[in-house]
Amino acid sequence: MSEHEIKVKVKNAESAAHAEEAPDTAEESTQGDAPMKKLSAEMDDLRQTLLRRQADFDNYRKRVEKERAEDSKRTTARVAESLIPIVDSFEHALAAHKHDEYAGYRKGFELIYKQLLDNLAKLGVERLEPVGKPFDPHMHQAVDRTETTEHADGMILEVFQPAYVYHGRVLRPAMVRVAVHPAGASNRAVN
Numbered sequence: 001m002s003e004h005e006i007k008v009k010v011k012n013a014e015s016a017a018h019a020e021e022a023p024d025t026a027e028e029s030t031q032g033d034a035p036m037k038k039l040s041a042e043m044d045d046l047r048q049t050l051l052r053r054q055a056d057f058d059n060y061r062k063r064v065e066k067e068r069a070e071d072s073k074r075t076t077a078r079v080a081e082s083l084i085p086i087v088d089s090f091e092h093a094l095a096a097h098k099h100d101e102y103a104g105y106r107k108g109f110e111l112i113y114k115q116l117l118d119n120l121a122k123l124g125v126e127r128l129e130p131v132g133k134p135f136d137p138h139m140h141q142a143v144d145r146t147e148t149t150e151h152a153d154g155m156i157l158e159v160f161q162p163a164y165v166y167h168g169r170v171l172r173p174a175m176v177r178v179a180v181h182p183a184g185a186s187n188r189a190v191n
Helices: 003-096 100-123 183-190
Strands: 125-128 140-147 156-161 163-166 169-172 174-180
Touching: 003 100, 003 163, 003 169, 100 125, 140 156
Parallel strands: 140 174
Antiparallel strands: 125 163, 156 174, 163 169
16 A cells, blocks of 8 residues: 555545534533523523513512502591591681680681691692682582673672592582572573
8 A cells, every 4th residue: 555545544544533423512502502501591580570570570570669659649638538527617616706805825726727727728638718619519618609691600609618638539518609690681691
């Protein structure tokens, strides 16, 4: 055999050896990749579970905070509703005792009355005086009506008891007298 033939046979043998080793190496790498792929998939699942649980907890926390705020508002509204009759009593007492002999007491009552109204306002309670405004059945309770053409139909003429509102919720509607056009006047206006 010539030297050239020997070199060719050696090259062929080396190529065959590499060809046999390549499948073994590929097989080993796929066997090594399987556990890595499994661990990677488990890690992705755990990461997704963690993200979902964090989102669930954030939603729970927000819901609890909202419920606490609503409970606080309801409690404040109940306290304010219980104080409204006391405000009315102060107003009646102040209106009844206008004589000079009650000046000292009156001044004390006025200070307490003002303090009570200021504290209700700090809580978010608004007192509404609807005189001169149109009648709204959600905010007012009509206890009397006056037939007149001097005022617009449905206009509030007098307030017997003011309305109190807390964050848009009516604690007590105003008791009012409403202007009503006489039946003949409204018929003439239509014709």
